[in-house]
Amino acid sequence: MGIKLYYTTVTASRTVKSQQADVMRILESKSIQYELIDISVGGELRDEMRSKAGNPSAVPPQLFNEDQYCGDYEMFSNAVEDDAMDQFLKMA
Numbered sequence: 001m002g003i004k005l006y007y008t009t010v011t012a013s014r015t016v017k018s019q020q021a022d023v024m025r026i027l028e029s030k031s032i033q034y035e036l037i038d039i040s041v042g043g044e045l046r047d048e049m050r051s052k053a054g055n056p057s058a059v060p061p062q063l064f065n066e067d068q069y070c071g072d073y074e075m076f077s078n079a080v081e082d083d084a085m086d087q088f089l090k091m092a
Contacts, residue, residue: 001088003027003034003070006062009042013059020061022061026080032089065090075090 007020027034038048050058063070079088086092
């Protein structure tokens with residue numbers, strides 16, 4: 001599967017929970033299939049996400065097309081507003 005969403009099921013941050021839910025809702029509303037990768041199951045997944053994103057302090061949600069970094073929630077949100085989802089997700 002192409003689109004990968006790194007997220008966490010364990011967070012005290014309402015912001016992270018809300019952002020993750022937004023991303024999932026929007027992807028589903030546009031019938032875009034994606035794979036969920038829960039970084040809370042192991043530190044190696046969190047480290048993998050941060051390494052791929054090129055940011056040692058990156059927090060979920062982070063989006064990728066295969067191993068190609070697409071962006072974080074703010075970048076995703078901007079793409080939705082600009083009607084540029086295909087470009088953002090590197091599907092165009």
